Amino acid sequence: MTELDLDLHSLRIVRAISDTGTITGAARVLGFSQPAISQHLQRAEARLGVPLVIRAGRGIRLTEAGQLLARHAVTISSALDAAAGDLAELAGMRTGTARIAGFPTASSTIIPRLLHTMASQHPGIVVTYIEAEPPEAIGMLGEGAVDLAITFSYPGDRADPHRDVASGLHLTPLFTEEVVLALPARHPLAVEEAVDVSLLDRERWIAGCPLCRGHLLAVCEAAGFDPVIDYETDNAVAVLNLVAADVGVALLPRLALATAAVPPGAAIRATAPVSTRDIQLVSHAGAVRVPSLAATIAAIRAVPGADWGLTPVGAVARAAAQ
Numbered sequence: 224m225t226e227l228d229l230d231l232h233s234l235r236i237v238r239a240i241s242d243t244g245t246i247t248g249a250a251r252v253l254g255f256s257q258p259a260i261s262q263h264l265q266r267a268e269a270r271l272g273v274p275l276v277i278r279a280g281r282g283i284r285l286t287e288a289g290q291l292l293a294r295h296a297v298t299i300s301s302a303l304d305a306a307a308g309d310l311a312e313l314a315g316m317r318t319g320t321a322r323i324a325g326f327p328t329a330s331s332t333i334i335p336r337l338l339h340t341m342a343s344q345h346p347g348i349v350v351t352y353i354e355a356e357p358p359e360a361i362g363m364l365g366e367g368a369v370d371l372a373i374t375f376s377y378p379g380d381r382a383d384p385h386r387d388v389a390s391g392l393h394l395t396p397l398f399t400e401e402v403v404l405a406l407p408a409r410h411p412l413a414v415e416e417a418v419d420v421s422l423l424d425r426e427r428w429i430a431g432c433p434l435c436r437g438h439l440l441a442v443c444e445a446a447g448f449d450p451v452i453d454y455e456t457d458n459a460v461a462v463l464n465l466v467a468a469d470v471g472v473a474l475l476p477r478l479a480l481a482t483a484a485v486p487p488g489a490a491i492r493a494t495a496p497v498s499t500r501d502i503q504l505v506s507h508a509g510a511v512r513v514p515s516l517a518a519t520i521a522a523i524r525a526v527p528g529a530d531w532g533l534t535p536v537g538a539v540a541r542a543a544a545q
Contacts, residue, residue: 234299371506375502400477418494423443459479
């Protein structure tokens with residue numbers, strides 16, 4: 224006898240005979256005709272090479288082999304029922320996992336709201352989070368270390384990591400946000416509502432992460448000069464305090480100001496021309512077919528961002544309006 228000789232239908236028949244004591248009873252429980260059950264038993268016995276039932280007067284009883292299969296059938300049926308229940312839980316998005324990577328300023332804004340939503344609406348889904356800048360987050364997604372990546376990019380920048388996104392990954396635009404200028408409150412241009420970047424060619428600049436630094440270089444290049452970068456930090460609180468100390472000026476995305484208080488010595492102004500940053504969700508193309516990820520993606524797209532100065536993009540804007 225080999226493992227391939229057994230099939231679930233035979234096990235169910237043997238268990239039903241054990242429970243009811245007759246082929247007729249087994250047929251009734253399983254919803255088959257008596258001849259169909261008898262024929263299947265004969266084929267199973269021929270395939271296994273041992274009898275499963277024997278005549279006992281006017282009835283039948285299970286042979287030792289039949290009793291053995293009946294005992295195993297109970298365990299196997301219980302395991303199948305448990306598996307079916309687990310699948311039903313997954314299909315109902317009540318269980319599962321979602322591993323997310325996101326950039327630092329999302330960690331203190333988008334992510335807390337997302338985790339609150341998931342905990343309240345999908346408590347059975349385990350969500351894990353790791354902070355990573357967009358290039359690293361996209362790399363982790365491509366390697367299978369995370370399931371979803373919340374990233375940002377600057378339109379037109381040569382350093383955009385999404386240009387090299389591997390085949391099979393999908394980008395969902397989430398928000399657009401304004402990139403603003405932080406300059407000392409006593410700076411002559413602080414009286415302007417929007418500051419012409421070309422007038423800042425002699426300033427000392429504070430740069431952020433590599434992507435933000437690349438955007439600063441692109442903005443200044445478009446304004447006709449190369450910025451003098453004396454300080455570098457991706458800590459928004461540090462940037463604002465450096466600006467307040469009158470040691471430099473900086474570009475900051477609106478989201479960075481959501482949880483960082485602007486000190487009295489710093490001023491926040493719009494830039495001329497206007498500069499923006501895009502926030503998007505990166506996932507594998509088939510992620511929405513996984514119930515736990517589909518629920519998480521829907522929750523990410525439903526995160527409101529107006530109070531952070533974020534503008535929903537496309538389908539996200541329509542979903543937020545509903």
